Amino acid sequence: MTKISDRVKIIIENEKVTINKFSQNLGYDRSQTIHDIINSKSNPSYDFFYKFAKSEYSEVYDLYWLITGEGSMHKADTTVMSGTAPPDRDEVVRLLREKVADQQKIIDLLEEKVDTLLAGGSDGAEIASAAG
Secondary structure: OOOHHHHHHHHHHHHOOOHHHHHHHHOOOOOHHHHHHHOOOOOOOHHHHHHHHHOHHHHOEOHHHHHHOOOOOEOOOHHHHOOOOOOOHHHHHHHHHHHHHHHHHHHHHHHHHHHHHHOOOOOOHHHHHHHO
């Protein structure tokens, strides 16, 4: 499994943008946050994931993959939504349900991490390393 720093690098490389441009597209004033993530100096924060989820990148890249390294890097719906013909209503419903299911996976994962911390099963370092 790749580290989250590697997954962020992969997205930047696939998008053929600089770290500065990627940072700007996420809404950061400076690129230091992204440099620190890529160089494994810090793990991504809630703010990073929130900005990513609200960005154009979330339409292409699966947030569950970004967080966990599991599943497909690309969202299944990108080819359908980028076509010239309007998507079929049933297809849109299917894609939205997939998106909801993906979001639920993320919520479940985060709730599991919170439960582990609350139960005293970790000092937090384990959680930080799992994210990185």
